[in-house]
Amino acid sequence: MRKLNMLLILSALSLLLLASGPAAAELIEEASEIPYQINASDRIVIGTVSGIDINYDHTIFKITVEEWLYNPLPTETIKVRTETGKYVWTEDQAEFTQNESVLLMLRDEEPDxxxxxxxxxxxxKHPTSDRDAVIEELKIQGKWQDENRIENTETASEQPADSNSPSDTKSTPFTGILWVVMAVIGAFVCTGKKIP
Known part of the structure; x- marks a missing residue:
């Protein structure tokens, strides 16, 4: 009976640790507002999803650039990484479909x-119909310039990070297979059992 109880406890603990969705989906209320998103972004672009590369724990989306709205780069395509992959799903990540037109608020990962x-x-992630609202807010914040347009990308320069930007978190703690293994080892240590 005791072995059955231990097995049930370990199974429940493993399922709890593998369920990373609720822990990863903690967004603040202001995150849905365009002014907050602009302050949290290094660049803003309009483009079309032209490729999808799904990996184990992340996906890379190839975006064909149509127009830069803020802090442009001289490139025709960019890659956008999400922390959702073939075997990992993170609830608060944007989802894309092939040939979808999007307006994206971006954070630099590896701009080079x-x-x-x-x-x-x-x-x-916005529909392209939000373009005018985003441009209006860029003008209000004094961040809209004619050289932000794709035609003049050679005059673009790096913008300093905004002091109002939220901290950039790369991962959610206590999720993934490593933590499940650690929990199982911890359970064995707590019950005084030897690990086989």
Whole structure:
């Protein structure tokens, strides 16, 4: 009976640790507002999803750039990484479909490699119909300039990070297979059993 109880406890603990969705989906209320998203973004772009590369724990989306709205780069395509992959799903990440037209609020990951992430998770992905509202807010914040347009990308320069930007978190703690293994070992240590 005691072995059955221990097995049930370990199974429940493993399932709890593998369920990373609720822990990863903690977005603040302001994240849905365009002014907050602009302050949390290094760049803003309009483009079309032209490729999808699904990996074990992340996905890389190739975006063909149509227009830069803020802090442009001289490139025709960029890559956007999400922390959702073939075997890992993170609730607050933006989702894309092939040939989808999108307006994206981006955080720099490796700008020299044209690699970005969507700032503030899924709220940072917009339909292209939000273009005018985003441009209006860029003007209000004094961040809109004519050279932000794709035609003049050679005049673009790096913008300093905004002091109002939220901290950039790369991962959610206590999720993944490593923590499950650690929990199982901890359970054996707590019960005084020897690990086989």
């Amino acid at each position: 490699e044209q690699l970005f992430s969507v700032s503030v998770g899924f709220p940072g």
